[in-house]
Amino acid sequence: MVKEKSVIYQELKQIGLQELQENMSRALRVAVMVAYPDGRPLSEPSNLCSFCALLNSNPETRARCVASRAASARAAVATEKEVLHTCHAGLAYLAVPLRVCGEIVAVVLGGSVALRPLAEDAVARLARETGVDLGELRAASGTMPVWDEEKFRAIMTLVQTLMENILQLLHAKHEIKKKADELNFLFELSKAVSGSLQVDEVAKRGYNLRWS
Structure with missing residues (x-):
C-alpha cells in the first residue's frame, strides 16, 4: 500500500504538474486534468x-462541468478501470485510474x-437550460474536435503511461529518501551507542582503579 500520498501530491505540484499538463x-490536442x-x-x-x-465561463454550466468530471473520476476509482463518460453537454470524457504499486x-x-x-x-436545448448565448454556443460547437473512440482511447493510454511514470518516479524518490533517513538514523544511533559504551568502559576502569 502506498503511504504518504500527500507527499506525492505535493511533489507533483512542485515539479510543475499544471505546466506539464498544459x-x-x-x-496531443486533448483536454486533460488530474483528480484525486x-x-x-x-x-x-x-x-x-x-x-x-x-x-x-458561465457559473451555472461550470458547476455542471465540475460535477460531471468529479463523477467520472469517482466512477473510474469505483470500477478500478477506465470509464468513458458523456458529460452533461454531450461531450466525451475518459477517466483513467493512475496507479502506483498497484x-x-x-x-x-x-x-x-x-x-x-x-x-x-x-445545442439549442443546452443554451435554453444554461442561459448561454445560442449563437456563441452554436459557433463553438462547429469547431469542436470530433474523434473516433479508438483514437481517443489510444491518446489517453499515452497520457496514462506518461503520468504513471512520473508518479512512479516520485514514489521511488520518496522511498529512497525514507531509506536514506533510516540509514542516517541508524548511523547516528550506532555512533551514540558506541560513544556510550566507551564512556561506560572508562567509568568502569576508573572505578576499578579507585578500589584496587
Missing part, C-alpha cells in the same frame, strides 16, 4: 475546446472532444 494536452481519487481536482483542466471554454492514487481525465457532431437541437 504542454502535454496541447501536443475522490473526484476533487488536483489540477485545472488544460486545453479546453472553445465549446467547453464557453460553458466553463494502488490507485489519482485519476487522469481526458476529453473536450465529441465522438459525433452535436445535434442542433441538443
Whole structure:
C-alpha cells in the first residue's frame, strides 16, 4: 500500500504538474486534468475546446462541468478501470485510474472532444437550460474536435503511461529518501551507542582503579 500520498501530491505540484499538463494536452490536442481519487481536482483542466471554454465561463454550466468530471473520476476509482463518460453537454470524457504499486492514487481525465457532431437541437436545448448565448454556443460547437473512440482511447493510454511514470518516479524518490533517513538514523544511533559504551568502559576502569 502506498503511504504518504500527500507527499506525492505535493511533489507533483512542485515539479510543475499544471505546466506539464498544459504542454502535454496541447501536443496531443486533448483536454486533460488530474483528480484525486475522490473526484476533487488536483489540477485545472488544460486545453479546453472553445465549446467547453464557453460553458466553463458561465457559473451555472461550470458547476455542471465540475460535477460531471468529479463523477467520472469517482466512477473510474469505483470500477478500478477506465470509464468513458458523456458529460452533461454531450461531450466525451475518459477517466483513467493512475496507479502506483498497484494502488490507485489519482485519476487522469481526458476529453473536450465529441465522438459525433452535436445535434442542433441538443445545442439549442443546452443554451435554453444554461442561459448561454445560442449563437456563441452554436459557433463553438462547429469547431469542436470530433474523434473516433479508438483514437481517443489510444491518446489517453499515452497520457496514462506518461503520468504513471512520473508518479512512479516520485514514489521511488520518496522511498529512497525514507531509506536514506533510516540509514542516517541508524548511523547516528550506532555512533551514540558506541560513544556510550566507551564512556561506560572508562567509568568502569576508573572505578576499578579507585578500589584496587
